[in-house]
Amino acid sequence: MACWYKEADKVGDIIISSRVRLARNLSDLPFPRRMNDDMFIQLKARVKKAIDEIAATGDLKLKFIEMNAVPENEINAMVERHVISPDFARNYHDRAIAISDDESVSVMIGEEDHIRIQVIYGGMALDKAYELADCLDTALNEKLGFAYDNQLGFLTECPTNIGTGLRASVMLHLPVCESSGQIAAVSDAAGKIGLTVRGMYGEGSKAGASLYQISNQITLGISEENAISNLKVIAEQIVDREKAARASLDIKELEDAVFRAYGTLKYARLLNSEEFMKLISMIKLGINMGIIEKDTIRPIELLIIAQPGMLQKSFSVMSPRERDEARAEMVRNMI
Amino acid sequence: MLCQKCGKNNATTHIKTVINGKVTEQSLCGYCAAKQGYTGFSAGPISNILASMLGQTIQVSAGISSHSCGCCGATFADVAETGKVGCAECYREFGAELLPYLKRIHGGVRHTGKVPGTKQLVIKEETGSVSELKAKLASLVAAEKYEEAAVVRDEIKKMEGK
Numbered sequence A: 001m002a003c004w005y006k007e008a009d010k011v012g013d014i015i016i017s018s019r020v021r022l023a024r025n026l027s028d029l030p031f032p033r034r035m036n037d038d039m040f041i042q043l044k045a046r047v048k049k050a051i052d053e054i055a056a057t058g059d060l061k062l063k064f065i066e067m068n069a070v071p072e073n074e075i076n077a078m079v080e081r082h083v084i085s086p087d088f089a090r091n092y093h094d095r096a097i098a099i100s101d102d103e104s105v106s107v108m109i110g111e112e113d114h115i116r117i118q119v120i121y122g123g124m125a126l127d128k129a130y131e132l133a134d135c136l137d138t139a140l141n142e143k144l145g146f147a148y149d150n151q152l153g154f155l156t157e158c159p160t161n162i163g164t165g166l167r168a169s170v171m172l173h174l175p176v177c178e179s180s181g182q183i184a185a186v187s188d189a190a191g192k193i194g195l196t197v198r199g200m201y202g203e204g205s206k207a208g209a210s211l212y213q214i215s216n217q218i219t220l221g222i223s224e225e226n227a228i229s230n231l232k233v234i235a236e237q238i239v240d241r242e243k244a245a246r247a248s249l250d251i252k253e254l255e256d257a258v259f260r261a262y263g264t265l266k267y268a269r270l271l272n273s274e275e276f277m278k279l280i281s282m283i284k285l286g287i288n289m290g291i292i293e294k295d296t297i298r299p300i301e302l303l304i305i306a307q308p309g310m311l312q313k314s315f316s317v318m319s320p321r322e323r324d325e326a327r328a329e330m331v332r333n334m335i
Numbered sequence B: 001m002l003c004q005k006c007g008k009n010n011a012t013t014h015i016k017t018v019i020n021g022k023v024t025e026q027s028l029c030g031y032c033a034a035k036q037g038y039t040g041f042s043a044g045p046i047s048n049i050l051a052s053m054l055g056q057t058i059q060v061s062a063g064i065s066s067h068s069c070g071c072c073g074a075t076f077a078d079v080a081e082t083g084k085v086g087c088a089e090c091y092r093e094f095g096a097e098l099l100p101y102l103k104r105i106h107g108g109v110r111h112t113g114k115v116p117g118t119k120q121l122v123i124k125e126e127t128g129s130v131s132e133l134k135a136k137l138a139s140l141v142a143a144e145k146y147e148e149a150a151v152v153r154d155e156i157k158k159m160e161g162k
């Protein structure tokens, strides 16, 4: 399978991607904040052994990477591809990651918890993502023995994750809800059943590409299935709201805006991040509204590979100005 | 109500300290509370959302200095200050202190999700021994997962019948 952002351009419409994360800890080591160097070494060795054994059965092959062997540029790029969390990147030296070829499945080792299992797919694929995370969790638990309590469930370093240890999220593209001021209402509706909405790439502001992430917050007293089904219900409601808002747009004005965005992206020589995000969001809307043909441009893939860390990785270290130039050149070549 | 320390800002944090059975209460603004180390579970990014949920009431229990986790050495003061728990054993050691927080964060205090080992989907196909299955049955019943428990019960019957 292709990585999530390539998949998102094929199958994603308003729902861009789906992600599931499980927080787990070994029962016989203190949580990472209270671990010493030897314990980190032991943790990584034990998880690596378990991952290798699982790979040997042929079910799921994950590559084990020591983070201190990864160059700084690539660390930032991994955050931008949603492979590792910003927290994991901030203090990565003792940490390791086991990851599938397409980066859809990963196991972060030594973040806030000993283990964070993550599965990320393009489009609406929460069930499929959870199913795989669940299988991997079962397999790892057999070999590692996770901390679990009959009353409290899976035990985690932060009490906000205790119970299922599950954080499920979907990323949505909501340009028209955003421009018509409906994000607060969306956020309120989600909040009522324990979900939160936050802006991606520029917190809730117009600076981003109108991408929002909804995720569950409650992990104790709710089953994985119910948490995921709540999230799906709300995601669908938000999709309907965005569709209704899109239906009321003036088509001529929209076409004009979409083609202007297209023209700028095709001919610009300098593209700063903010302008680029706005334009790419317009292109994404144009594709979903049938104004631009789907295969002429891949907005989500572009969005990811034109992030600063990804650009720096492809074109070596650059000043902001050189980056804007490289971004414009790369976008031109991909249209 | 104004902060009892600076008298300028609104008091948002109410701290109840119990030392040798003597209760003292203090109402502080967020800034003064943080300065005194009472950040509680409002530390950390996810916890920002929680701060309002928690009502920022922090209760420091009696005898914190003598009462520490036998496994990792954390005291409840460490846990309250960082908002992070030291090890799995801490949840047992500080259960009484933590339960009210968990209830405020999550609404419930009883896990109703996955029980380890209930889904044997990949890798191995072996079924556990009867005693393993009985332990599993007990944990399923404890988690009020009666449907799955019924399946395990039937499995035990089948194995014992053999």
Ligand SMILES: [Zn+2]
Pocket: B003, B004, B005, B006, B007, B008, B009, B028, B029, B030, B031, B032, B033
């Ligand atoms: Zn004050």
Ligand SMILES: [Zn+2]
Pocket: B069, B070, B071, B072, B073, B074, B086, B087, B088, B089, B090, B091
């Ligand atoms: Zn402990």
